[in-house]
Amino acid sequence: MTEAISDDGAVYARRDVRHNVVALAADFGLFLVGLSFVSQSTILPAFAAHLGASNVAIGAIPALMTLGWNLPSLFAAGYTESLARKLPFVLRYTVWERVPLLVLAAVAFFVARPAPAVALILLLSMLLLMTSAGGLLMPAWMDIVGRTVPTTLRGRFFAISNLLGGAGGLLGSVLTAWILARMPVSEGYAVCFLVSALFMGLSYVALSLVREPPAAYDGVAPPPLGVYLRRVGRVLKSDHNLAWFLLARGLNFVGTMATGFFTVHALRSFEAPDWAVGVFTTALLAGQMAGNVVLGVLADRVGHLVPLNIGLGALLLANLVALVAPTLEIFLLVFLLQGVQIAAISVSALNVLLEFAPGPAARPTYVGLGTTLLTPVAFGAPLAAGLMADALGFRVVFATAAVAALMALVLLLGRVQEPRRRPSQIS
Numbered sequence: 001m002t003e004a005i006s007d008d009g010a011v012y013a014r015r016d017v018r019h020n021v022v023a024l025a026a027d028f029g030l031f032l033v034g035l036s037f038v039s040q041s042t043i044l045p046a047f048a049a050h051l052g053a054s055n056v057a058i059g060a061i062p063a064l065m066t067l068g069w070n071l072p073s074l075f076a077a078g079y080t081e082s083l084a085r086k087l088p089f090v091l092r093y094t095v096w097e098r099v100p101l102l103v104l105a106a107v108a109f110f111v112a113r114p115a116p117a118v119a120l121i122l123l124l125s126m127l128l129l130m131t132s133a134g135g136l137l138m139p140a141w142m143d144i145v146g147r148t149v150p151t152t153l154r155g156r157f158f159a160i161s162n163l164l165g166g167a168g169g170l171l172g173s174v175l176t177a178w179i180l181a182r183m184p185v186s187e188g189y190a191v192c193f194l195v196s197a198l199f200m201g202l203s204y205v206a207l208s209l210v211r212e213p214p215a216a217y218d219g220v221a222p223p224p225l226g227v228y229l230r231r232v233g234r235v236l237k238s239d240h241n242l243a244w245f246l247l248a249r250g251l252n253f254v255g256t257m258a259t260g261f262f263t264v265h266a267l268r269s270f271e272a273p274d275w276a277v278g279v280f281t282t283a284l285l286a287g288q289m290a291g292n293v294v295l296g297v298l299a300d301r302v303g304h305l306v307p308l309n310i311g312l313g314a315l316l317l318a319n320l321v322a323l324v325a326p327t328l329e330i331f332l333l334v335f336l337l338q339g340v341q342i343a344a345i346s347v348s349a350l351n352v353l354l355e356f357a358p359g360p361a362a363r364p365t366y367v368g369l370g371t372t373l374l375t376p377v378a379f380g381a382p383l384a385a386g387l388m389a390d391a392l393g394f395r396v397v398f399a400t401a402a403v404a405a406l407m408a409l410v411l412l413l414g415r416v417q418e419p420r421r422r423p424s425q426i427s
Contacts, residue, residue: 016211016248021146025161026206032165034199036172037192040065040103041338042263042281043176047108047189048123049264051116052183057124059386060104060282062260064124064130066253066378068131069138074368075140077278078228081364087212094204096133098160100126108190138350146354146363147213152300154354155307157348159296166289168199173285177278185274187283232365236373241417246370248412250377255315255405256341257381258397262322262334265394270328283332287314287339288346295347303418304348304355311344312409319402323395355419 043059112119123404149157180188295307318337357366385397
C-alpha cells in the first residue's frame, strides 16, 4: 500500500487527479475572486481611510492579516501531521474564513456612518479572525495539494488557479469601480463584502468535492507541543538551505511594507476619486494574471526559485516607481508590478516549501516553518511603515522597502539552492 500512495500519492490518486485538480483549482480560484473584493492593497486601505483611520491603523491591516495567515501554522502542523485525512478538518473550520465577511458587510451598512471608530475596530478584528482560521488550516490544505497534485504540475496548478481567480477578480474590479462610483461610500463597500462572501461560499462547495487520497501513514497521536517544537528546532539548524531561504523571505516581507500605502498615496497625492480604487485593482490583477501565465510554467520546468527571484525584481521596481512617478497614469505601473510579485508568491512561496521537505510526512512542518517563523517581521514591517509614514512621509517608506527587496533578491540569488536539484540536508 505504501508504494501505491508514495511520491505524492501519484499511483493511488492517478484516476482522481483530473477531478481533484479541477475541484481544488475551483476552490482556490473562487477564493481568490472573493479576496479581490476585499483586497488588502486597494479596497481595505481605502475603506479604512474612509473611516478616518490613521496611517498606523492602515498599516495594521496588512500586519494583522499577515499575523493571521502566518502565526498559527507551525502550532497546528504537529496536529495536522497526525491526521490520516486532512479534508474533514479543513472543511470543519474553514467556515471561519468566510463568516467574518458577512459581519463586515453589516458593519459597513449599519456601523460605518454613525460610529466609524467602532467600525474600524470591527474591521481589524474580523480580518484577524478570518486570516487566523486560514493560517490554522494552511498546513492541512497544502498537504492535500501535495498528495493530489503531482510535483511537476503544481506550478501550473497554482498559476491556473490564480489566473482564473485573477480573471474573475478583474471583472470584479470593474464591478467594484462601478459600485463605488454609483453608491454611497459605506453602502458600496458593504456590497463589495457581500460579493466577496458569495464567492467564498462557492469555493467551500468546490473544496467539499475533493477526493482526498489516504496518507502513506496511519493517523497517530500528535506529539506534545514542546517535543514537537524541539524537533522543529533541530530541522531548522540542520537544513541550512532552508534557513537562508527563510532569511530571504523575511527581507521580502520588509520589501512589501509599503504596499498598503500605494493606494492611499495615490488617492492623496494625485487627488484621485474613490472610484479609482477599482482601476488600481484592475492594474493589480492584470499584473497577477500576466505573472501567473509565465511563472507557473517556469516553476514546473526549472523550480520555484526563479519565479520568486522575478517577483522580488518586480517588487523592487514597484517601490522605485512609487518614489518617482510624476502622474497617476505612471503610478498605475506600481500596481501592475505588485501584481507580478503577488503572482510569484502565490505560485511558488508555499510550493517550494513542499520541495524543501525531505518527505510527504514532513510537509506540514515545513509549511509551518515557512510561515510562522516569519510572523514577527511580517507583522512588524507594516506597522513600522505606518509609523515611518507618519513621521517621515510615504517616500521614505518606499525607499526603505526598495532596499529590503534588493537585499532579499541578492540573498536568494547568492545563497539559496533550488531544492529540486539539492535535497534538504537533514541529519
